[in-house]
Amino acid sequence: MIRCEDFVDWLVALGVDFYAGVPDSLLKPVCFYLADHAGDKHVVAANEGGAVALACGYHLATGKVPLVYLQNSGQGNTINPLLSLADRDVYSIPLLLLIGWRGEPGTKDEPQHVKQGKVTVSLLEAMDIPHRVLAPEPEAARRCVGELLAIAAAESRPVALMVRKDTFEPYKPTDQAASDFEMTREQAIKAVVAALGETDAIVSTTGKIPRELYECRDHAGQGHQREFLTVGSMGHASQIAMGIALATPDRQVFCLDGDGAMLMHMGGAAIVGAAGVANFKHVIFNNGVHDSVGGMAPRACGSHSRKSSGRAATRKPGASSGAKIWPKR
Numbered sequence: 576m577i578r579c580e581d582f583v584d585w586l587v588a589l590g591v592d593f594y595a596g597v598p599d600s601l602l603k604p605v606c607f608y609l610a611d612h613a614g615d616k617h618v619v620a621a622n623e624g625g626a627v628a629l630a631c632g633y634h635l636a637t638g639k640v641p642l643v644y645l646q647n648s649g650q651g652n653t654i655n656p657l658l659s660l661a662d663r664d665v666y667s668i669p670l671l672l673l674i675g676w677r678g679e680p681g682t683k684d685e686p687q688h689v690k691q692g693k694v695t696v697s698l699l700e701a702m703d704i705p706h707r708v709l710a711p712e713p714e715a716a717r718r719c720v721g722e723l724l725a726i727a728a729a730e731s732r733p734v735a736l737m738v739r740k741d742t743f744e745p746y747k748p749t750d751q752a753a754s755d756f757e758m759t760r761e762q763a764i765k766a767v768v769a770a771l772g773e774t775d776a777i778v779s780t781t782g783k784i785p786r787e788l789y790e791c792r793d794h795a796g797q798g799h800q801r802e803f804l805t806v807g808s809m810g811h812a813s814q815i816a817m818g819i820a821l822a823t824p825d826r827q828v829f830c831l832d833g834d835g836a837m838l839m840h841m842g843g844a845a846i847v848g849a850a851g852v853a854n855f856k857h858v859i860f861n862n863g864v865h866d867s868v869g870g871m872a873p874r875a876c877g878s879h880s881r882k883s884s885g886r887a888a889t890r891k892p893g894a895s896s897g898a899k900i901w902p903k904r
């Protein structure tokens with residue numbers, strides 16, 4: 576297994592000093608290590624596409640190769656900025672993607688991960704992104720990181736490292752977000768379930784909320800006919816619920832969301848608000864963290880008071896990246 580400290584040291588030695596992503600259970604040790612050690616050079620993004628864009632911005636201003644981490648469930652969110660921003664035919668921006676490989680063929684995983692796991696590599700291939708599986712042996716892993724970063728820098732393009740379960744040694748965070756809420760999530764779900772009417776429909780978000788909701792309704796003897804569990808497709812529960820609410824104006828539709836999922840596609844809230852769907856109710860369980868994948872806070876880590884470098888980001892599509900336009904600091 577690889578120690579997070581070693582992994583990040585290799586990256587830093589190779590010039591990688593900016594990290595953005597959305598937490599993942601397989602990458603949990605690295606996510607927490609970065610939160611503890613990378614200060615304002617680490618951003619937990621609203622969604623994986625946003626993380627790619629943040630990393631592209633950092634490259635534009637510094638010429639450096641940034642790292643973007645994600646669970647492969649979020650690969651879909653990255654496709655647009657990878658193909659129409661970072662791709663060699665557009666702005667040709669080098670990035671290192673670190674992808675937690677849930678649902679890898681041959682492993683046992685939940686249904687929402689199986690399909691994504693099957694197509695993760697072929698999606699990278701379709702996007703012409705060089706990729707490798709990160710070996711768990713430190714020496715082989717270090718070589719692999721070096722080779723991929725050399726490709727990213729020399730060819731100015733995104734590259735990807737796939738990460739299997741147990742590749743990283745566990746890491747104990749020093750600064751875990753304190754939880755001083757009066758209720759647990761389970762108690763809050765119970766309170767909502769107790770207040771539901773007999774015909775109300777429920778759409779729940781991704782992660783632990785749907786599991787706890789399912790169990791809670793089981794215990795309450797309520798059955799599951801009127802609930803929809805958005806086990807994948809994180810961040811889209813409110814729009815599913817809005818679709819149901821529009822189609823069934825005579826019933827109340829409750830969306831039970833997490834704060835991380837809500838943030839992921841927050842624009843949906845504006846659409847619900849603008850449409851004025853009277854029978855739609857959005858309940859957000861705000862625990863301040865991505866609890867289902869380890870408990871990282873869905874916010875930028877570190878200080879926000881860094882002074883601006885005063886550089887403006889201007890670059891024409893098709894221009895190659897790097898020193899000519901963006902001299903390295």
Ligand SMILES: Cc1ncc(C[n+]2csc(CCOP(=O)(O)OP(=O)(O)O)c2C)c(N)n1
Pocket residue numbers: 597598599646648649650652760780781782783784807808809832833834835836837862864865866867868
């Ligand atoms: C697009 C996408 N990105 C990442 C994930 C991995 N993931 C599953 S649940 C979760 C955290 C959800 O956090 P929140 O909505 O705050 O709910 P909590 O887990 O705190 O109850 C993440 C990041 C995913 N399933 N889909």
